[in-house]
Amino acid sequence: MYARYVPPQKGAAKSPEPERTTESASNPLAKPQPTVYARYIPPPKSTNDQFNPPEPSQHVRFKESDGVDEPPAKKARLTENDHVSKEPKQKSKKSKKAKKDAQSSTKDLDILNNDQHTNELAQDGISNDGVLVDLDALDQRAARELAPDKAPGSVENTKKEKKGKRKSKRRGEDEVQAEVDDKTPIRHRSVLEKAAKSIQRMPDPKPLADEQDVPMQDAPEVNGDVETKTNDGMDVDVDVDVDVDADVSEVQGLQPLPQPEPVAEDTTKPAYETLPPWLAKPIRVSPQATAPFTDFGLSPELGIAPVVAETLAANGYKEAFAVQTAVIPLLLPHHDKSAHGDILVSAATGSGKTLAYALPVVRDLSLGNRHITRLRAVIVVPTRELVRQAQQVCEQCAGVFSLNGTKRRVRIGIAMGSQPFDQEQATLVEKGEQHDPEAYAKRNKRLASESGYGSDEDIDEGYNTEDEEKAAIRKREDKIKTLPDHVVSYTSKVDILICTPGRLVEHIKYTPGFSLDFVRWLVVDEADKLLGQQFQQWLDVVIPRLQNNGMGSRNHKQSNLSGVRKVVLSATMTRDLDRLEGLKLRWPKLVVLEGSGAVSGPEATITQADLALPELLEEAALKVSDPNLKPLFLLDLLQSKYILGQSTPNRVRQDQSDGDTSSSDSDSDLDSDVETSFRSSKATDGKVHQPSILIFTKSNETALRLSRLLSLLSPALASLVGTLTSTTQYVTRRRTIRSFLAGKLRILVASDLVARGIDLPSLDHVINYDIPSSVASYVHRVGRTARAGKTGRAWTLFTNPEARWFWNEVASENAIQRSKKVERIRVTEEKEDAFEKKVAAYESALAKLGEEVTEPRIKTRARSQES
Numbered sequence: 001m002y003a004r005y006v007p008p009q010k011g012a013a014k015s016p017e018p019e020r021t022t023e024s025a026s027n028p029l030a031k032p033q034p035t036v037y038a039r040y041i042p043p044p045k046s047t048n049d050q051f052n053p054p055e056p057s058q059h060v061r062f063k064e065s066d067g068v069d070e071p072p073a074k075k076a077r078l079t080e081n082d083h084v085s086k087e088p089k090q091k092s093k094k095s096k097k098a099k100k101d102a103q104s105s106t107k108d109l110d111i112l113n114n115d116q117h118t119n120e121l122a123q124d125g126i127s128n129d130g131v132l133v134d135l136d137a138l139d140q141r142a143a144r145e146l147a148p149d150k151a152p153g154s155v156e157n158t159k160k161e162k163k164g165k166r167k168s169k170r171r172g173e174d175e176v177q178a179e180v181d182d183k184t185p186i187r188h189r190s191v192l193e194k195a196a197k198s199i200q201r202m203p204d205p206k207p208l209a210d211e212q213d214v215p216m217q218d219a220p221e222v223n224g225d226v227e228t229k230t231n232d233g234m235d236v237d238v239d240v241d242v243d244v245d246a247d248v249s250e251v252q253g254l255q256p257l258p259q260p261e262p263v264a265e266d267t268t269k270p271a272y273e274t275l276p277p278w279l280a281k282p283i284r285v286s287p288q289a290t291a292p293f294t295d296f297g298l299s300p301e302l303g304i305a306p307v308v309a310e311t312l313a314a315n316g317y318k319e320a321f322a323v324q325t326a327v328i329p330l331l332l333p334h335h336d337k338s339a340h341g342d343i344l345v346s347a348a349t350g351s352g353k354t355l356a357y358a359l360p361v362v363r364d365l366s367l368g369n370r371h372i373t374r375l376r377a378v379i380v381v382p383t384r385e386l387v388r389q390a391q392q393v394c395e396q397c398a399g400v401f402s403l404n405g406t407k408r409r410v411r412i413g414i415a416m417g418s419q420p421f422d423q424e425q426a427t428l429v430e431k432g433e434q435h436d437p438e439a440y441a442k443r444n445k446r447l448a449s450e451s452g453y454g455s456d457e458d459i460d461e462g463y464n465t466e467d468e469e470k471a472a473i474r475k476r477e478d479k480i481k482t483l484p485d486h487v488v489s490y491t492s493k494v495d496i497l498i499c500t501p502g503r504l505v506e507h508i509k510y511t512p513g514f515s516l517d518f519v520r521w522l523v524v525d526e527a528d529k530l531l532g533q534q535f536q537q538w539l540d541v542v543i544p545r546l547q548n549n550g551m552g553s554r555n556h557k558q559s560n561l562s563g564v565r566k567v568v569l570s571a572t573m574t575r576d577l578d579r580l581e582g583l584k585l586r587w588p589k590l591v592v593l594e595g596s597g598a599v600s601g602p603e604a605t606i607t608q609a610d611l612a613l614p615e616l617l618e619e620a621a622l623k624v625s626d627p628n629l630k631p632l633f634l635l636d637l638l639q640s641k642y643i644l645g646q647s648t649p650n651r652v653r654q655d656q657s658d659g660d661t662s663s664s665d666s667d668s669d670l671d672s673d674v675e676t677s678f679r680s681s682k683a684t685d686g687k688v689h690q691p692s693i694l695i696f697t698k699s700n701e702t703a704l705r706l707s708r709l710l711s712l713l714s715p716a717l718a719s720l721v722g723t724l725t726s727t728t729q730y731v732t733r734r735r736t737i738r739s740f741l742a743g744k745l746r747i748l749v750a751s752d753l754v755a756r757g758i759d760l761p762s763l764d765h766v767i768n769y770d771i772p773s774s775v776a777s778y779v780h781r782v783g784r785t786a787r788a789g790k791t792g793r794a795w796t797l798f799t800n801p802e803a804r805w806f807w808n809e810v811a812s813e814n815a816i817q818r819s820k821k822v823e824r825i826r827v828t829e830e831k832e833d834a835f836e837k838k839v840a841a842y843e844s845a846l847a848k849l850g851e852e853v854t855e856p857r858i859k860t861r862a863r864s865q866e867s
């Protein structure tokens, strides 16, 4: 314990009584404590003890060991952990004697103090015995004051203690004085005499009243262990550090350094808003706010018609999810200009954001002219998998609005680089010939001069301006042979293009006839990702091409709105205005789908964590005590009752019939466990639910190795494990996902490639084998399960160094809104012992894996050397 020394006041005073600790009071057999620093407080001047009753619970203590090497000033801070009661206690004859010595020294030093000061100090929790105060005891006293009814026997006991103390005080003063004379060791006596003299020389006692915060350097150093006796006969530990060489008189002459006034915390809120109103006060939607599609408060011709709602229900969309009830009406046509702005959506994973934009966009384009197809909507997503997924939803909507072919069906195209560029171009733009003698003449003129195109060099190196780009495309077109008086013309083959940003830019730059001139919808899904550094420059190319508004080419049907409406969505929507700036938003509105436990109403501000997890997601975390054995922890989790163990009613029945009713969370052989689990589920007619598991790793390489290692460790898993990485060919990736959705594969080991957006209906478990790189990444990864109102479980394996980050940044309530706390799963010691037994098998699997990795390399090297 650390404490502070306060020099005593000059002047005669009534001898203060030695203090009794609460600890001593409650436990008279308390042993002496290891020494600690404490504050030296001289007893104040007082002539009337009645009004200054001594505090009963103050503990007097010095720390021997600390005092030797360091000046007390450096240790003048007290912490809550400095509880004296936690220190070991030892009592010996020697220490008893020392205590008595200290009592005498206390008395000597206190002679000059006064009672008035005692009272002030006592109120501040400082001992009136004039020596040292155990702040631990003061804490206890403060606790009693704050919660008197909770403190044991607080009021009555205190009164009794005070009464007893006053009685014993008169008796004790004489006894103590007598004992001091007899028992003070010569060494101490000389020091104390010296101290007493110097105290008498002390100039001005007045500053004491202000000196409660006297810095430590004012304290004389003393060494020695002293045990004192209180007037009521209680032993008090006084561990005095006496520096025999200290010049006490010099020390006493020092004045306290002036301390700065404590600065009061500013709790006032600024009167101005630092965020724009749309961002500071978003439209908040409760997750329970589901509604029929026809119920958006709009007239049937502007809203979703009942016939459309029926078809939607037939497609599995019986009613609108909460986010859809908020977003769809905002995107439907309005005559009210204030409802025309761009929409940003922040909603949990699996909450139905895709349909929230697809339905109104497809509806708008379905109303258009049946005969002219023009590119009117562009949907940008970060991965090819998401392109496919958005395409499926848009196709569903297109089918719904075509009303069995009686109305125009919107055409949807994709661009993501999964096929050669020219083939992709051909799917988007149709080349034809148009009779236009005037244009034909101009073309011939250009071909004759050649200069009308700009230099060839510029064209080959890429275009810096839109004009250069147009010139290059025109040059290529001009070279195409046509009928006389005819020129090449292009028409769009699609109304909606779903694409990755890179491919969009390529088509803008290199596809003749590809134009954004008629685009009136721009959807940016997984926006925080697409506005991040990884996808930097696509907006600089796209946005300028959406800003011209010539000839009403961007007029919206059924409303007086013209221009591009932007819809920007994510489960982890950025609030960074600098990033959003690139989108050039017009009259934006932010829709936030609240998570469980979110604050709603006027107190809800943007500062509250808007990251929310699906309501029915359960999370758990498992500490990996030995990172070298991490794959064994994973295997154990897979075979536990939580995952494979509970998934197969057949198996449970089989177990029970064998007389074993325990779960699979045992040390049973993993292979047979897994095998039984899957075989039994396969043996049925398919009604038994087989668990599906998605395991995330930190890199492609780890994913590939881990999936192979799982197969080596447990051959029964080999046919059930698939891998998804960005290095895997796209065709193979699609095949893997299809097998997984069909139930042929049950475990997918993946890199973060599929962490975002991908919808694997009925995925039961997500396992973070490697901890995610950010909170957002965690939200997206675990959001692959518990989608569309279903249940799901997420597991995170963490190692010791990762624990703090995980529990503080991810599992904390302040970071993410969640309905349940993250459960901590402990691996029992028996389990860990069982891992040890599996180490040999694990090592041979690792060796095999090593061979498999090196063999092809050696063969390749040998082949290259041969050739």
Ligand SMILES: Nc1ncnc2c1ncn2[C@@H]1O[C@H](COP(=O)(O)OP(=O)(O)OP(=O)(O)O)[C@@H](O)[C@H]1O
Pocket (backbone or CB within 6 Å): 316, 317, 318, 319, 320, 321, 324, 347, 348, 349, 350, 351, 352, 353, 354, 355, 570, 571, 756, 757, 758, 759, 761, 783, 787, 788
């Ligand atoms: N109204 C609805 N009724 C029933 N199911 C729906 C409805 N809307 C969406 N779904 C289903 O919910 C699932 C999740 O939808 P979606 O993929 O759009 O979620 P998301 O919010 O985009 O998630 P993420 O942020 O992970 O991309 C899909 O399987 C979809 O078919």
